[in-house]
Amino acid sequence: AQESATLKKIKDSGTISLGHRESSIPFSYYDDKQQVIGYSHELMLKVVDAVKAELKLAKLDTRLMPVTSQNRIPLVQNGTVDIECGSTTNNTERQKQVAFSNTIFIIGTRLMTRKDSGIKDFPDLAGKNVVTTAGTTSERLLRKLNEDKKLNMNIISAKDHGESFLTLETGRAVAFMMDDALLYGEMAKAKRAGDWAVVGTPQSREAYGCMLRKDDPGFKKIVDSAIAKAMTSGEAERVYNKWFMNPIPPKGLNLNFVLSEDMKALFKNPNDKAFE
Amino acid sequence: MISIRNVSKHYGSFQVLADCSTEVAKGEVIVVCGPSGSGKSTLIKCVNGLEPFQQGEIWLNGISVGDPKTNLPRLRAHVGMVFQNFELFPHMSIIDNLTVAQVKVLGRNLDESTNKSLKLLDRVGLKTQAGKFPGQLSGGQQQRVAIARALCMDPICMLFDEPTSALDPEMINEVLDVMVELAREGMTMMVVTHEMGFARKVAHRVIFMDHGRIIEDAGKEDFFGTPRSERAQVFLSKILQH
Amino acid sequence: MISIRNVSKHYGSFQVLADCSTEVAKGEVIVVCGPSGSGKSTLIKCVNGLEPFQQGEIWLNGISVGDPKTNLPRLRAHVGMVFQNFELFPHMSIIDNLTVAQVKVLGRNLDESTNKSLKLLDRVGLKTQAGKFPGQLSGGQQQRVAIARALCMDPICMLFDEPTSALDPEMINEVLDVMVELAREGMTMMVVTHEMGFARKVAHRVIFMDHGRIIEDAGKEDFFGTPRSERAQVFLSKILQH
Amino acid sequence: MGYHWNWAVLLAPTPSGGVTYLDWLLSGLKVTVALSLSSWILALVLGSIMGVLRTVPNRWLSGIASAYVEIFRNIPLLVQLFIWYFVLPELLPVGIGTAFKQLDPMLQQFLSAWICLGFFTSARVCEQVRAGIGSLPRGQKSAALALGFTLPQTYRFVLVPMAFRLIVPPLTSEFLNIFKNSAVCSTIGLLELAAQGRQLVDYTAQAYESFIAVTLLYVLINVVVMVAMRKVEERTRVPGYMGGK
């Protein structure tokens, strides 16, 4: 393989640092024993196996490091974590700071609302309070939509998904706009999951990728091929079914989030393209 | 004028005043002395109701101080009081110290109060200092201001609590001189002090206290001639010796 | 023993001491008096280097105090000093107050120090109080402890800065008595005080200061007989009058 | 370190158009300043009242005031903030709670943050006022009463004015604290300075530029406040008293 700083570091220390999220259900989150689990996390572990094989190490320690949306990029850059797989969207701004692996998931941005709210799609939001999570693409889209269509919405930017959902649940907002998979994830931990529905036409498609340090093609190559292998071999679909079509912790709810056409295409033809 | 009848006071189980009685007639000057902690300050503060007491009665110009129905602020407005540490208000100029109570308590207008204040400042020899702040005056000057402040309220009697004991020796006399003059003009005064020179000069009677009790209450001549109690004798010999 | 030669000191542009000179021979007792702010405390603190001075020289037992090469801590260890506010260490018991410097400064062992301390406490009449803390003693007792603390260091001379002025009148004498005894035993002493009774009894010379200058420096008889300067006369008349 | 510095990002236009990222930071600065100043007024008023109540010779009043202080002092600001914003509207009668929740979200956040910071800081101001009054010589109160002032007049004309002059320095640091504490309010979504800084990171991924700019703005606030409070201190200094010389 090419000379890679990251691989050298991993080899020298015998340790790889993994960045994970704490409550991005079902991608990367804690179960009730504070173990990290989730779809992205399992794929990341596959990458770890590939690295271990590549370096021919008998033993490779992993160090788990929770990251937040605010500090994940600096932490990748300064070497605190070697790879971060969670629910990070691959876009051009971020590509200036970090590299992205092959896409691991593709989502559409949609709305969650109370079943009896009467909201069916985005135009129904005119004049209402709508919540979204600060710093996400949904926030940008929502603001743009508001201006373009003169919907006159009040947009609430909550700190994280949990707070966004709380805002929705307590009636401060009628709808919560976010990546559809995450919306299903929030539903999975709601008090009464049956009260909520995900509606609306997707406003955008986004590609989630794992973040790596820039300018380390040697490492990226290993990561990419590990992900590609999982996808083409059908392993990724098995993981998908485990997290999206079966009951998952913490409440044993089944998200029933059917594999989309985009995802099917991705599994056939893995790539690291951003959608922007 | 002032009538103290069987007054007792305690903090918890500690007895500060025990069955104290005395009378002060109009125009009389009474000196109160006694060792530290004997209750002198407490007694004098009881007279205008600054300290509550549990038993006995104090009458001031026909008004009962201990009676809960008494309007204490109004009563106190007409009793002048001077403290050991002057207790001028440090954030007000001298003239404001003198006028504030006249305006806010007696409801005089500002001009009238200012005139009165300046007159009294003049009397204690400090007219030129009216614009300064207390912190800029010497101790003796501050105490003279405090006396002037009390006099501004046209008091019917004056209470002094060791007015010279916080002063440098040089300044004691400038304050005592003002007090002597006041006494000679016929002001009713109760003075806690160890300045026996002052007592000799103007007091009509001397009260000696110890452990919260009034042990001696005698005319000046009697007191300095042959004090009856041994405790008073010892005390006098100590403070007069050096 | 103590030789003060043309000492001047200022804080910024304010002159605290101006060209002060005097001599204290072994066994001599000197009283320093003068109005407040005249520089008495400053002068006496200069003697053992507690205050730096800009001009002049002070020699103590043949050692120059102002010389930067002088080991001031060692020098001070052999000069006893007693302050107006006692300055006992409030967080130590009486006996610890007396022993701490003996052990840490002179390097005596603890037993020896304790013995010495108890002997000197006995001498000032406070042996029974050894275990108490300063806050539990009266002012007069505290000042006697402070004197004992200074004596523990076997001082070659003693400096006193208004040792009685923070005391209740009743307690002044118990302190003065100790000082008189000390003087009579031949201790070299410089005493800032307004107690003219003490000066009359034991002083050899009296120094009168005003505005940082030594205005009078005379034998006791001369000073109380006919003080030469007007300022000293006025001052004396004021503090002796009452 | 593989960091790509790009200070020009501050002047780049934001995706919502029309403004630059620097404008975001400045609008955050405005919110921080508005929030801090208005909370400070609330804190001063409440704190002074409670501080005075703590010193009055009435068990009930001083008891109430001390309970107030204990509650607002002993719970972390962050927790209090969440309680004001998320929990309280749920505990209110449904009508009022719903009415509050239908307000403009920005207003809801600002109101919650304002009340939270104001109450939190007022407990601290209260303790300072109490300490200030307590540090006045006991004789001051006696002297005022002896002149015939009533107890309220004594506080109004003598004790409180002097106590405030004494506590200007500790109040200054509480005042500075309120600016710093306001950074915590970004957690409920209020777009103040720290939140705008974070948003800048989210949008541009230029973390260091953002942190540095935000830190500098806080230092700037601090310097301005310190200079202003020094002026106040000089103005209120009592001649011949405490460093007045």
Next chain:
Amino acid sequence: MYEFDWSSIPGALPFLWRGMCISLEITLTAIGVGILWGTLLALMRLSKLRVLGWFAAGYVNLFRSVPLVMVLLWFFLIVPQLLEKLLGLPPGSDARLSSAIVGFALFESAYYSEIIRAGIQSVPKGQASAAYALGMTYGQAMQLVILPQAFRNMVPLLLTQAIILFQDTSLVYVSALADFFGAAYKVGDRDGRLVELLLFAGAVYFVICYSASLLVKRFQKGTSA
């Protein structure tokens, strides 16, 4: 009206307890380091050497002008590599905890140094004179006479600051470290029981801090008697 559901608390107690231990660990270390380093800073600030005074004043003012949240963020992003490089720590160590501890310790030192400086200045000047007059050196006077009294005077303030510090540990959420508040928040978020967990956390903080402040009060009475 909101329906409360406290059922997720009992199961989460071990996790919450671990969070509490982290909060306490940060608090205690920061107090220890803060007092030592703060005392040094205070002595520098009061020293006759201008340079030391300036250094201490600059340090204190810098730390006091930046929000703690920002300080923690800085320390989280910069200190880990520094520590690993300088001290050669094994890469397996948890940088979140060490950086939080270092950040708190340095930040609190600035506050402690101001308290201690005030404490030293509250000891009457005559005490230093008396110590020197007995022949003590600067070091002896500080160690035997001034500092013991300064600390005694300052104990209530130092403890009060410690209580504030304990509350402020909730701000380590910026580094996703699960201190007590972080743990409660995470449990609440995971189970959709944020309101309950926040109220619970508030109550726990109140009980701890209030008890501590009662202790301070008792201490104050003890020393003033």
